Amino acid sequence: MTTVKKRSPEGRILVVGGYGAVGATVTSRLAERFPGRVLPAGRDGERARRLGGVRADVGDPEDFRRVLDELGDVGAVVLCVEPADASIARACLERGIHLVDVGASYRLLDAVSGLHALAVESGATAVLSVGVAPGLTNLLALRAHRALGGADRLDLTVLLGSGERHGTDAVRWTVAGLAEPVTDRPRKVSLPGHGVRTAHPFPFSDQHTLRGTLGVPRVTTRLCLDSPLLTAALFAVRRTGGARREGLRRLLTAAFTRVHLGGDGFALRADAYDGDGHAAFVLAGREQSRVTGLVAAEVAGEVLTGALPTGVHHIERLPALADLPERLGADGVTVRRAAPGEGE
Template sequence: MTTANSPVADGRILVPGGYGAVGTAVAAILGQWFPGRVVPGGRSADRARQHGGVRVDVNDPQDFRTVLDRLGDVGAVVLCVEPPDESVARACLERGVHLVDIGADERLLGAVAALHDTALDSGASAVLSVGVAPGLSNLLARRAHEEVGGAQRIDLTVLLGSGERHGADAVRWTVAGLAAPTTARPLRVELPGHGLRTAHPFPFSDQHTLTGTLGVPRVTTRLCLDSRAATALLFGLRRTGLLRAADRPLPRRLLTDALGRVHLGGDAFVVRADAYRDGLHVARVARGLRQSRFTALVAAHVARHLLTGGPAPGVRHVEEVPALADLPERLAGDGLTVLRLTDGPR
């Protein structure tokens, strides 16, 4: 039963970033499951009118709060664009509105996770690390971790399609990640459908999250692209040190614009989680097409779970929600292949 301090059971679903590559797909999927309840949002008033949505700016916390209050009956927010801080999440959770966050910034995820007590007080639930990586990577890592009886080390490998058209936020995040310093080493990994590939350390948030949620002391995430040429180019630039200039606004903008125009490969993706303990080794792999579409599918499934009697109030990462453990298998009908391997990198 819905109370003043619990989410609206049959309320609307606000999708900030609802006109982007992921947000459009999220709105479409949820619109099929919850007809008439999905409200896409974005900063452009014109596009809001065209899509039957609302103008909302996650960079302006007061504007966001005003939109929530004006709509009045929002049951959940699926955040498909990254705000500068946790103010948007706070506005949702203080009002008892469920939150699904596809963000991948370690700092921001930590700030939202710290709102757990706020969610408890309002009766809302928030699920973080939602998407492919983080997201599917977290779920596969938990599965492999459990199968070896508690991993001492987890290696995550992500292959992304360099031919897929990603949103501007995703490209900017990639540029920032390439510029970030790292001490881990590249690893040669067998990726089904793509052969033996060299994957390079990359600051995905899952490797930081999983050390806490699973208690694994060593977790490293590495990245490669389906195009070997594009992988060599990007990580070759990293080795030269030229990408350190990406910390400054103009070089970062120029590099982001350049990468946004490069489409050398296809749209396949692979996520692999290798767990190790005292000589035991299990790998879980998921592969599919169009990473942005599967990010949207994961987000939509999580939102549906929250709106139909999901986890108890509080803030959790996706791997901490038991009912979502089999989500990779549930996505088989959408074209996701899930494999279990027992050999691979050591």
């Protein structure tokens, strides 16, 4: 293992994917708060260097370790792209480098969670489930769960704006999710600014994570787009089994990357149930990629100021981040408790 050095609180912040749809927001917001310390990075070295950053490819763990060692003074890494496995997280944590991970795949997040002891030993903090979904959905679920004094079921709903220009990796991840098996049924739900919509079960990582972190035995996350037509088309692909064909997934990824029918608003809802009890919280905003970046920047700021404990933690396990939805109010995010009977 690499010898751990005590990280300076003035260390640099490496934003991997720092020029992408999410990373550009992370880079600009952190640069406002920590001027001169933010380094955008990514696989496209020329693009990163034009922004004053460096090349760093998460697809090549050995090269990534070399970059960290050559820079020498990296205090934190914000991962805005998803590696194939936990080796990038390990490279950071074994060097005592803090980590903020915007990844959305449960298998990867679960593997990184297994590095908790390593992070504690090295004095590093890693925060997982950072973004809109997972992320803000986890925090809404926590509120609804607590409002009941403990829930035995959570239903989470995510509506995304199909007019927003999402990054190719995000679109590819969404299309791949259509091939995952589901057992729950679609559900009609009321979402702020969008009325009643039909949302379909979808393999967001929050539903797996929250079963462990909140101890709720049944958690389901559902997805719809602001365009009912595109929602119907998307989930028709699942019903016909077309999403299991790699060629069709590539065509769908290309189509959804280029076609932008709808707006850029998004909405979230968390419903908690315990017997006859019910509590729900709703959140709305614009530009999901931008808000994901804002969440990551807020979390990174907390990590860098030493406000969070060492170890690996999902966002809902950190009380210092519980008010994060309200912090985004100046950026157009609204959050409230749903009225009794609203959308049940």
